[in-house]
Amino acid sequence: MSVLIIIGIIVFIVLGLILYIKHYLFMSNLYFYFSACNVITFGVKGSGKDLLTEKVIKHRNEPHYSNIPYTHGKEEFIIKDFTEVKAPVDYRQLIENNFKREPHKFIEGADLYISDMGVYFPNYCDSLLYRLYPSMPVLYALDRQLYSQNIHFNSQSLDRGWKALREQADFFVYCVRTYHLPFILITKVITYDRYESAQKRLLPVKSRLLKKYSKAEVDIYNAQNGDIRQGLVFRLKKNITYDTRYFEKKLLKGKRKYFKP
Secondary structure (H helix, E strand, O other), rough: OOHHHHHHHHHHHHHHHHHHHHHHHHHHHHHHHHOOOOEEEEEEOOOOOHHHHHHHHHOOOOOEEEEEEEOOOOOOOOOHHHHOOOOOOOHHHHHHHHOOOOOOHHHHOOOOEEEEEEEHHEHHHHHHHHHHOOHHHHHHHHHHHHHHOOEEEEEOOOOEEEEHHOOOOOOEEEEEEEEOOOEEEEEEEEEEOOOOHHHHOOOOOOOOOOOOOOHHHHHHHHHHHOEEEEEEEEEEEHOOOOOOOHHHHOOOOOOOOOOOO
């Protein structure tokens, strides 16, 4: 009996170690892309987009801009500040080399996090956004060269944001669902390095003993659809600091109204 207990403990430790290593590698890959390029996180209401954003910001622990207060160490801003960068104003002036140089406006290396893309830059206002804020797509394309900066959005749907921005993003994070457990929240996440694969919400394919896909089939799938990974993101409830009702305080006033039966 003692031998079985020892074997069970060893198996438990080995499985736990494997899960930890897989989680560590997945999160390391996620953090790398947030530090290296522009990322769009998408998923339905309550799927964990802002939870993920807060976790990334806290892990990176760097100065940043955000339109909602995820944590400390950020610079206050209004999004209009970023849409009015005038060097260059738009693609035409860039092509024609006809623009006025502007002084630096933002902190070097401070990333920008915007929630929610579909509210601030909705796809149904495409032509209006081009007319009002012609510099924003240029800033999004050149942010690394202008300020050594990345701009990250989240949105309830990947297609709901301004096309001029979303199709320039480099990495995409799909928050599938968040599970509420005692003391902890677990978010199921799928990451993509190709826009088309993120649009289709493709699942990763792996070759395993009990799976129907061979290694050759998996290689072909990855070559066609890019790097697709799936993992879990853990958040202790006590460590969550951002206000989930921030927009209520920003847009409404007075007491909440409740239904009275």
